[in-house]
Every structure is written in C-alpha cells, then in structure tokens.
Amino acid sequence: xxxxxxxxxxxxxxPLAKALIASGTDVIxxxxxxxxxxxxxxxxxxxxxxxxxxxxxxAQLHSILADVSALVVxxxxxxxxxxxxxxxxxxxxxxxxxxxxxKKLVYISSTGAYPQTQGWLTExxxxxxxxxxxxxxxxxxxxxxxxxRHDNLAVTTVRFAGLxxxxxxxxxxxxxxxxLPNGDNLVNLVHLEDCxxxxxxxxxxxxxxxxxxxxxxxHVRRDQFYTQAAxxxxxxxxxxxxxxxxxGKVVVGDLICxxxxxxxxxxxxxxxxx
Numbered sequence: 001x002x003x004x005x006x007x008x009x010x011x012x013x014x015p016l017a018k019a020l021i022a023s024g025t026d027v028i029x030x031x032x033x034x035x036x037x038x039x040x041x042x043x044x045x046x047x048x049x050x051x052x053x054x055x056x057x058x059a060q061l062h063s064i065l066a067d068v069s070a071l072v073v074x075x076x077x078x079x080x081x082x083x084x085x086x087x088x089x090x091x092x093x094x095x096x097x098x099x100x101x102x103k104k105l106v107y108i109s110s111t112g113a114y115p116q117t118q119g120w121l122t123e124x125x126x127x128x129x130x131x132x133x134x135x136x137x138x139x140x141x142x143x144x145x146x147x148x149r150h151d152n153l154a155v156t157t158v159r160f161a162g163l164x165x166x167x168x169x170x171x172x173x174x175x176x177x178x179x180l181p182n183g184d185n186l187v188n189l190v191h192l193e194d195c196x197x198x199x200x201x202x203x204x205x206x207x208x209x210x211x212x213x214x215x216x217x218x219h220v221r222r223d224q225f226y227t228q229a230a231x232x233x234x235x236x237x238x239x240x241x242x243x244x245x246x247x248g249k250v251v252v253g254d255l256i257c258x259x260x261x262x263x264x265x266x267x268x269x270x271x272x273x274x
Contacts, residue, residue, distance in 0.1 A: 002026060004203065005064050007050065007093075008074035009040055012108070012163065012195055016072065018043050019196050020203075028064055052089040061096035070104040070203050071097070073145065077110075079134045086137060090144050097148050105155045106202055107145040111188055111213060111251045113138035113159055120250045123211050142211070149209040156202050158195075161215040161251060164272050165192035171229030171273070174238040183223030183240030185248030190216050191266035201260050215253030220269045222248075232273050 002025065006017045009029040017027045021044045029040050030050035040047035050060050052075070065071065073093065077086040097105065114121050115128075115135035129135035142157050149155040164170055170189070174180060198214050223240040230237045256262045266272050 003028065003068045004070045004072065005068040006030070006072045006074060007064075008076070008108075009036070009045070009047075010074070010076065011166075011168070012160075012192065013072065013074040014040070014043075015166070015192065016074075016196050016199055017045050019200060021045060023200070028068060030064070052092050053085070057092050058096060061093060062099065065096050065100040065102065068100075069102065070106070071100075071102055072106045072108065072199065072203075074108040077134075077137065077141070079112075079137060087140055087144070090141055094144065094148065097153075102153055104203060105145065105148060105153060106199055107142065107155065107157045108199075109142050109157050109159045110138055111159045111161045111215065113142060114249065114251060117249050118246070120247070120252055121213075122252050123213055123255055146209065146211075154207065155209045156207065157211040158199060158202065159211065159213045159251070160195060161188040161190040161213070161253070163192060163195065164189050165266070165274070168192070169229060169233055169273055170226065171231070171233040171235055174226045175230040175233070175235035176238065178239040180223075180238055180240045182243055182245050182248060183221065184243050184245055185222045186219040186250050187222050187225050188215050188249070188251045189218065189225075189272055190214050190253070191264075191272055194264050194266055197265070198256060198260075198262055201256075201262050205260055207259065210259075212256040212259075213251050213253040214256065215251045216264055216266055216272060217253070218266070218268045218272055219247075219250055225269050225272075228269060229273055 006013045006029045017029045028046040032051045037047040227237045
C-alpha cells in the first residue's frame with residue numbers, strides 16, 4: 001500500500017493515518033472543517049477538506065481517489081444525534097469508487113448492525129433489522145459498500161464494538177447514575193490500538209471481500225466493568241438495579257484472529273481502561 005486515503009480523520013481515522021505514515025505509507029486524509037486540516041498536515045498527512053453535504057463533494061472524491069490504492073471509509077453515522085443523511089452521504093462515494101483504480105476498500109461499521117438483544121453473535125448471525133431502525137441503516141450502509149466489490153477490488157467491512165482508549169475512558173458515561181438496568185449483561189468493547197492494528201493488517205492482507213467483528217474478548221459484566229471504570233477516574237460508582245437478564249447481546253470477534261493472524265492486545269477489563 002503506497003498511498004491510502006482515509007475519509008474521516010476523527011477519533012479513529014486520525015491515529016490510523018498517523019500509524020500508516022509512521023510505517024512508510026503515504027496518506028491522504030479528510031476533515032469536514034478548515035480548522036482540522038492543519039492538525040493533519042502537522043502529522044505529515046496530505047489533508048483535504050471534504051464535506052459530503054456540499055455540491056463539490058463528488059469532484060473532490062474523484063480527486064482524492066485519483067492516485068490511491070486503498071481507501072478507508074470512516075464516516076460517523078450520527079444516528080444517536082438524530083442525523084438521517086448517512087446513507088445519502090455514502091451513496092456519493094459509489095461512482096467515484098467505481099471509476100477509481102482502488103484495490104482495497106475498508107468500511108468501518110459498528111456492532112450496532114446487530115438488532116439482536118440476546119445471544120452470542122458471530123459474523124454469520126446478523127438478523128434482518130426493522131426498516132428505519134439504527135441497525136437497519138447500518139446494514140444498508142454495509143450492503144452499499146459491499147456492492148462495490150469486484151475481481152479487482154476487495155471490500156472488507158469491520159464492525160467495531162464500543163471504542164475505548166486514548167482519553168476515552170468509559171467510566172464517566174455512567175458514573176453516579178442510579179437505577180441502571182441490565183447490570184448482568186456482558187459488555188462489547190474494543191481498544192483504539194487494537195482497531196488500528198486490525199485495519200492495518202486488513203490493508204496489507206491478500207484476503208478477499210469479507211466482514212469482521214472487532215470486539216475484545218474482555219466480555220465482563222456491565223455492572224462490574226462500569227464500577228471499575230468509574231473508580232479508575234475517582235468518580236462515584238453507578239448503581240444498577242437487580243437483574244436476571246443473563247449475558248444479553250455478546251458479539252464475538254474471533255474470526256479475524258484465525259484468518260489474519262491477529263491478536264487482541266487489550267484482552268481484559270483493566271487493559272481496556274488504559
């Protein structure tokens with residue numbers, strides 16, 4: 001991979017781009033505001049302003065993809081913020097990608113694509129989601145990206161669990177809250193550094209189009225994990241209601257380990273809080 005484009009250099013995309021630069025790969029990265037461009041330039045990234053809501057977005061995409069061999073699409077869906085244009089943004093990528101000479105496309109998705117609320121789930125267990133739901137939007141997005149695959153373009157979907165690491169300690173999310181449900185459910189989380197390592201392995205692999213879950217094997221109880229997380233920040237612990245719901249939804253991220261010789265470095269609750 002001599003030159004890689006990273007669309008969306010945010011909390012994950014920016015450190016991924018820096019890791020690629022450090023390994024000798026040329027990177028072109030995008031931000032949606034002028035303020036973010038200098039940060040990319042300072043890291044040696046070829047920075048481009050790209051806002052998929054603007055009329056010049058298609059022309060910009062053609063320019064970005066003109067001389068790259070791989071593309072990482074890392075656009076936040078914004079579903080929790082009530083945004084409803086995610087699929088429209090992704091559709092703008094389709095024609096520029098079809099007209100490019102890309103060899104590899106990595107699409108960053110989420111384990112939120114699983115609508116199930118119970119059970120241990122692998123890549124083979126994705127159930128159809130209710131139309132209009134968040135899971136449905138994510139499934140539609142994955143299908144859009146996978147529709148681009150052909151003999152000369154491998155498309156890999158990576159479903160991230162909840163991201164932690166690098167100043168993103170989840171202890172503050174629930175600290176001090178009371179009457180929280182489902183304390184006995186197991187958590188689905190993954191560390192930023194493991195995400196970077198996994199995507200780099202995918203970019204350099206000969207694996208054809210596929211889908212991987214990326215979830216730390218640290219499946220600990222929700223009440224235990226968030227209590228420990230709050231304590232690590234010196235915050236009051238959350239209080240959970242008595243519950244007998246069992247494990248809840250547990251997403252398994254083992255397939256990438258067997259197929260790409262990948263190993264999770266952050267494998268337990270304590271490591272995830274570092």
